[in-house]
Amino acid sequence: MTLGSWLALVVAMVLSAEAVGWLRRRAVRHERWRRFFRHPTAAWGCGILTFLVIIAIAAPVVAPLDPIVQPDPVGLKNHPPSFTFLMGTDVFSRDVWSRFAYGARISLGIGAFGALIAVALGSLVGAIAGYYRRWADSILMRAVDIGLALPRIFILLMAVALWDRLPFAWLALVLGLTSWFGTSRLVRAEVLSLRDRDFVVAARALGVPSSRVIFGHVLPNAAAPIIVSAALSVGNVLLLEASLSFLGIGVAPPKPSWGNMIADGAPSMYTAPWTTLFAGLAISLVVMSLNAVADGLRDALDPRKDPA
Amino acid sequence: MTAWLLRRLAASVAIVFAVVSFVFILIHLAPGDPCVVGTGERITDPDVCRQLIRQFGLDRPVLVQYWRYLGEVARGNFGYSFALHRPVRDALADTMPFTLQLAGAALLVDFGLGLALGVYQALRLNRLPDVVLGNVTLFVYSLPTFWLGLLLLLVFGEKLPLFPVGGASDPVLCPLVDSLYCLADRFWHLILPAATLGLVGAAGTARFQRAAMLEVANQEFVRTARAKGLPERRVVLHHQLRNALLSFITRFGLTFPFLLTGAVLIETIFAWPGMGRLTVDAILHRDYAVVTATALIASSLVVAGNLLADVLVGFADPRIRVHEDALVDIATA
Numbered sequence: 001m002t003l004g005s006w007l008a009l010v011v012a013m014v015l016s017a018e019a020v021g022w023l024r025r026r027a028v029r030h031e032r033w034r035r036f037f038r039h040p041t042a043a044w045g046c047g048i049l050t051f052l053v054i055i056a057i058a059a060p061v062v063a064p065l066d067p068i069v070q071p072d073p074v075g076l077k078n079h080p081p082s083f084t085f086l087m088g089t090d091v092f093s094r095d096v097w098s099r100f101a102y103g104a105r106i107s108l109g110i111g112a113f114g115a116l117i118a119v120a121l122g123s124l125v126g127a128i129a130g131y132y133r134r135w136a137d138s139i140l141m142r143a144v145d146i147g148l149a150l151p152r153i154f155i156l157l158m159a160v161a162l163w164d165r166l167p168f169a170w171l172a173l174v175l176g177l178t179s180w181f182g183t184s185r186l187v188r189a190e191v192l193s194l195r196d197r198d199f200v201v202a203a204r205a206l207g208v209p210s211s212r213v214i215f216g217h218v219l220p221n222a223a224a225p226i227i228v229s230a231a232l233s234v235g236n237v238l239l240l241e242a243s244l245s246f247l248g249i250g251v252a253p254p255k256p257s258w259g260n261m262i263a264d265g266a267p268s269m270y271t272a273p274w275t276t277l278f279a280g281l282a283i284s285l286v287v288m289s290l291n292a293v294a295d296g297l298r299d300a301l302d303p304r305k306d307p308a
Numbered sequence: 309m310t311a312w313l314l315r316r317l318a319a320s321v322a323i324v325f326a327v328v329s330f331v332f333i334l335i336h337l338a339p340g341d342p343c344v345v346g347t348g349e350r351i352t353d354p355d356v357c358r359q360l361i362r363q364f365g366l367d368r369p370v371l372v373q374y375w376r377y378l379g380e381v382a383r384g385n386f387g388y389s390f391a392l393h394r395p396v397r398d399a400l401a402d403t404m405p406f407t408l409q410l411a412g413a414a415l416l417v418d419f420g421l422g423l424a425l426g427v428y429q430a431l432r433l434n435r436l437p438d439v440v441l442g443n444v445t446l447f448v449y450s451l452p453t454f455w456l457g458l459l460l461l462l463v464f465g466e467k468l469p470l471f472p473v474g475g476a477s478d479p480v481l482c483p484l485v486d487s488l489y490c491l492a493d494r495f496w497h498l499i500l501p502a503a504t505l506g507l508v509g510a511a512g513t514a515r516f517q518r519a520a521m522l523e524v525a526n527q528e529f530v531r532t533a534r535a536k537g538l539p540e541r542r543v544v545l546h547h548q549l550r551n552a553l554l555s556f557i558t559r560f561g562l563t564f565p566f567l568l569t570g571a572v573l574i575e576t577i578f579a580w581p582g583m584g585r586l587t588v589d590a591i592l593h594r595d596y597a598v599v600t601a602t603a604l605i606a607s608s609l610v611v612a613g614n615l616l617a618d619v620l621v622g623f624a625d626p627r628i629r630v631h632e633d634a635l636v637d638i639a640t641a
Contacts, residue, residue, distance in 0.1 A: 041443060145319070146326050154587065154603040158331070161591045161599045163337035239452055243573055246454050247588055258516050262455060266577075269458055270466045280455035288450035292423040295446075 003098070003277035012058060016051035022105025031307060033302045042296025045289030052286060055102035063098035066254045070094055088274040090264055099256035100278055106257040108286070111238035118237065119183055119230045126187025127214050127222075131195055141188070147181035153243065160249045167230050171250060175237045183229045190208040190222040224301035231294040235287040242283050258283050262292045311623060320615045327607045332377050332601055334356040336370065358610025386601035393594035396601045398587060404605070406476055407582035410505065410574065413498055418563065424557070429514065430521035431544050441514070448511035454573040455562025457504040461577065464500060471500045490513035501578040505570045509563060516559055519551040527551075554625050561617030564610045 020043060028032035037043050055062055065071065070092045077087040087096035129140040160166060161283060166174060194200060195218065204215050219226075244250035245259025246266075253260055258279040265275025299305065361367050365376060380386075386396035429438045448456075465473035476497050477483070482490035524530060525548060533547045534540075572584030579585070583602050590598035622630065 041446065115581075142319075142322075145332075146323050147608060148565075149323050149614060150327060151565045151568040151603075151606045151610050154606040157572070157587055157591060157598050158334065159604045161594065161596060162334065211432050235450070241450050243454060244564075246573065247454075247576065247591075249591060262458070266458060269462055271463060274459055276455070280452060280458070283455065284447065284451045287452075288447050289452055291446060 001084055002064045006060055008061045012051060012054045012062060016047050019050050019293065020047040024054035032300045035305060039292065039296040039299065041292035045292035048285050048289040049293070052104055053281065055101050056108050059094070059101040059105055062262060063095070063097040063101040065098040067094065067099040067102040068254050070306045071114075078268055078275070080272070081274050087278045088272065089266050090261075090272070090275045092264075096261070096275060096278060098281065099261055100258075103256035103258045103261055103279065104282070106168075106255060107238055107241060107259065107283070108243045110168075110251075110257070111234045112240070114179060115230055115233035117181035118233045119226060121177070121181035122183025122223075122229070123187045123218060123219060123226050123305055125180065126184040126189075126297055127191050127219055129184070130188040130191030131214055131218060133209070137188075140184070141296070150178075150212065152178045152240065156240070156244060157247075157249070159263055160244070168251065168255075171244075172237075175240055179237055179240070183226070183233065186196035186225045186229055187219075187222055190225050191218055194218050194221055207229070220221055224297075224303075227301065228294050228298050229298060231290050232246045235290040238283065239287060282285040311617065313383045313568025315623075316615060316618050321609050323611050324608050327611075328378065328381055328604060329374075331604055332374055335596070335600060352580070361559050371404055376429065381604065382419060385602070387597035389590070389595050391595040396597050399598060400583065400601060400605060403581060403583045403586045405476065406580060407568075407575070407584060409498065410501055410580060410582055411564075412500035414505035414509060414567055414570070417502060418509030418513055418567075419560075421471050421506065421510035423517055424522075425514035426521065427549055429518045430525075430617055431541065431550065433522075442518075445511040445514045448507060449515060451508055453505060453508050454577055456508060457501070457574055457577040460500055460504055472497050476581055501574045501580055504578075505567065505574050508570070509566060511558065512566075513563075517552065519554060520555045521548050523555070524548045524551045555620065557621045557624055560612040560620065562611030568606050575601065610632070 023033075023046065024037050024043065027037045071089075071094075073264045077089070077092075077093050078091060079085055079093070081088040085095055085097065087100060090096055090099070101296065125140050125144070129137040155176065200213060200217055203213050208216070239251055241257065242259030242262070245257050246263045248260070248263055250259055253255040253264075261279035262276045265272065265279070268275050318445075358400040365373060367378075384397055386400070388394075389396050389399055392399050425441060429441050432438045461473055466472050466586060473476075476494065477490065478493050478497075480492045485491055485494060521544070529551075530543060530547050533543045538546075568584075571580075573589060574580065575582045576588050583605065587599055587602040589595075589601070
């Protein structure tokens with residue numbers, strides 16, 4: 001770690017703490033956000049997520065070394081954490097902290113991108129099924145039943161085996177395409193309860209085209225479950241990516257992702273636990289933060305808890 | 309009741325059929341060349357190549373191939389594994405009991421511990437034990453199973469060598485289960501992998517069960533029970549728990565995909581000779597027949613689990629038989 005990267009790390013920490021503090025001060029004015037910050041874990045989750053996102057964006061500044069370069073494969077192999085190597089070095093003498101920072105880019109990026117696809121697709125399918133009902137509903141929901149019945153990892157393993165290793169963007173796409181089933185059920189249930197409400201009926205009576213009724217009137221009012229399931233989806237996709245990378249079929253090896261960092265470190269885990277420990281901790285913290293934030297959001301966005 | 313059961317059964321069969329078709333389509337869409345042998349070498353002689361294509365029926369129309377594929381799968385014939393030099397069916401028969409063993413043991417930990425924790429939290433609602441357990445379960449629930457497995461291995465296999473670090477039995481003393489000692493040995497090997505998988509699941513189950521208990525807590529019969537002056541413990545354990553158990557049964561079906569997904573990773577870490585490890589090994593050897601067969605089997609197991617859960621809920625809650633969708637949405641929420 002150079003002085004610059006230490007400095008950048010401290011700045012990132014202060015920045016994330018400040019960001020949460022700022023949000024919290026603003027939250028006092030709104031009942032809903034006050035409810036959100038009543039969950040102590042949700043506030044912590046926000047802080048952790050902000051910190052890791054800053055690390056991911058600022059990876060070139062925060063990381064002292066190239067994540068792929070092997071400075072000294074003999075002398076610096078499995079070096080324990082120290083002031084120069086914040087999280088130690090791995091079997092190939094690569095700086096674990098630098099890989100961690102760049103890995104945040106890949107892992108969080110895949111998580112966010114995959115979740116975006118999953119939530120967009122899930123909302124669309126849910127809205128169509130719930131709004132049009134009849135055969136559209138039964139066909140789509142049977143498809144969702146099938147999707148939920150598939151143990152995704154076996155299907156993904158099969159896809160990877162048949163297509164060889166998937167390129168980065170395709171991996172995120174495939175993860176997103178296999179993660180939307182739960183969201184679509186939630187959105188459908190919400191749309192079903194909205195479609196016969198007065199404002200929707202009024203819009204239809206005015207001759208507003210169906211697509212505008214769905215996107216302009218129904219979906220915005222179903223935002224709460226969509227936002228919550230988006231937060232959960234990021235965690236799910238991230239975990240799935242990590243699992244695939246751990247099995248050696250996710251992100252291609254020299255590139256760092258938290259999953260393949262664990263895979264790289266696993267064989268030397270007994271002698272050099274730091275190579276697997278930090279990446280695993282990061283995954284757990286991100287998923288935990290997202291779950292906590294989702295809990296907080298569910299509480300905050302619940303209209304039943306709004307003051308009358 | 310019978311009509312409802314039959315409808316459920318038909319739906320499950322339809323799903324399995326759809327999965328088989330999906331797998332067939334996926335195999336057909338995948339790039340590949342029938343003239344590349346299992347090991348990756350290409351057959352240079354065009355005559356041999358043509359012979360192979362004819363032998364596997366790849367020159368026939370797609371629909372004919374599809375029909376034949378359905379027939380083979382229905383007969384339980386999943387092809388031949390070139391890497392293992394044996395029919396895929398035999399490899400599956402060897403590994404599936406181990407996966408079911410692992411999943412069963414994990415399910416026991418998951419539901420036993422999860423249910424107990426959830427109910428305990430509901431009894432101590434919003435007091436210290438509930439808050440502490442709430443945070444602990446949130447954290448454990450968020451752990452990647454494979455990482456927790458590695459940690460448990462590091463702590464209980466290496467630093468404090470209480471448990472064996474891999475395999476399903478001692479290969480020297482107990483290749484077969486033929487004595488009480490060997491049965492204990494099997495059990496001993498099962499503990500760490502099952503605990504890993506079970507703990508993560510139990511944390512999720514505990515959160516789910518606590519939420520289910522709270523869902524019931526506001527209903528009128530609970531208020532009535534309290535108003536009658538029943539002791540709090542009796543209200544929670546007798547009135548709340550019994551009704552919260554209904555949504556718990558639906559969780560049973562949802563747990564199957566989780567257990568099988570987890571098993572793939574856990575088996576890899578603990579060198580457990582199950583279906584998951586078979587699949588991962590097969591990918592490394594490009595053994596497509598095995599990979600597609602395990603995908604099919606795993607999907608069928610999940611569908612069977614869901615059907616079982618549906619039937620259980622149907623028996624437990626007469627409302628479901630009338631309004632089928634009622635509980636499904638709670639389960640996914």
